Amino acid sequence: MHSKYETVIGLETHAQLLTESKMFCSCSTKFGSKPNTNICPVCTGQPGVLPVINKKAIELAIKTAIALNCRIEKMSVFARKHYFYPDLPKDFQVSQYELPLATGGFVEIEVEGKKQKIGITRIHLEEDAGKLVHKGAARIMGAGESLVDYNRTGVPLMEIVTEPDIRSPLEAKVFMETLQHLLQFIGVCDAKMEEGSLRCDANLSLRPAGETKLGTKTEVKNMNSFRAVLKALEAEEKRHAEVLNEGGKILQETRFFDDINETTIGMRSKEFAHDYRYFPEPDLVPVEPDHQWIETIKNTLGELPEAKSERFFNEYSLAAGINKILISDKLKADFFERTVKHFNKPEMIANWIIGDIAAYLNENKKSINEISLTPEKLSEILKLIDNGTITGKIAKNILLEVLGTGKTVQDIIKEQGLTQISDEGELVKIVGDVIKNNPKQVDEFKSGKDTVIMFLVGQVMKASKGRAKPDKAQELLRKALG
């Protein structure tokens, strides 16, 4: 972005909380069920029903609030927000309005090596709406009729609102990535943007550089991936700049991101200014978490990514790059620490986890707690490399065999005769064969081309099926050719 304007962005994010049942009734929250199978009189707004707050939803939101450095409010109140829409069977959404669950926190993000804090205005709880399927069109515009599935109606949502502290589309994307990681890390939300369990809308405005008053904002919706957040806000930022450069005025409106053309489109609506007529939901009494309850929740929080990263750096002296990859998956980080307890070579362990093991996990779409490798088995394999019993190459084969078959390390070694050649006589014989079979390379080496030695070492490794120790092979080759 050119320096003439400063971009100001605030985000409203919605995270679906990991509960078994809905916010105010006992229906399942399961994603992908047959339409209208997870519904009941409460979530479809039948007359005379009585909603009851899901305790777990409150606890997960409090957990998030603590992780986001927010203040938990002494009292929060649910309100009715009235509007008509087919996905909202009650004709009002239950949400927290004047008295949210938590306020005033921050999230630290790092963009291009620079750390900064993004303020969190508030966190509140609400219920999700149903899902619309538009007939005869990919979108609502142009659809003749729509179909409504109320399975999602009443699923607990946590809304996290940021301060207008974000200064570029890239920062907005990084904020969402950081938030996703954090929510997954503390186990409150699976936070998949593509599946809609983490969503975001953005308010964007431009102002002349140096100006403190905010410009007119537009709200951008329909950003269903991190890339979409970046592309949508870049497009909207550019559009604002063009309008302002031509001396035009930005119209305050809601705009829809078209991810195919990567532009934003104004959503023409006959709706006049919103008038939601909020009032306290009479069927739900206030939530007043006491100190003891908050402390109990705090104790379930565990170590947050930032603190863990710092501790890993201090305790295990891991390089920043390795540390970051390891911490990005809590399960891998735990696996790492458990392995270190058996075998105190942190860097070696970390490299295996983020290298060959991570590659296997990606390929098989599994997490590290779903495979037959255990910290005990990994440490056993690595100890064998460390004491010279096997080579790194063989270790990799053993690792893949353990992952594939679940056999014990000792069984694999016995079955395949994989231990490193410790008998020098056997190795001398292989070296002799390699020299005999490669006269051309031997001549080149003798005429002074020293690098050819690596080719010959390779031949020894091949002939020994990887059981030779490379430096020992080289030593014996040089001796024989010397």
Add this chain to the structure above:
Amino acid sequence: MKIDVEHIARLARLGLSDEEKKLYGEQLSRILEYAETLNKLPTENIAPTTHAIPMKNVLREDRMVPFPDIEAIMINAPQEESNMFLVPRIME
């Protein structure tokens, strides 16, 4: 008390005739005037409340219990297709 009956009717998606607007305007004004009498009470030293009953933290455990008679809900759909509620065009 002056009331914007048209605005309120629009919020409730009600089409009112001129007579109805007049009638409801007067009635709503009277209701609000009656509620105004509450303002005569001295409330300076009373903390605002959102509910009439002194209760808090009425919560349930997170347990899933399927509703046994979904058909009784679906029967309310004026039109149904693929087990979903069919609704007319939403956006103009």
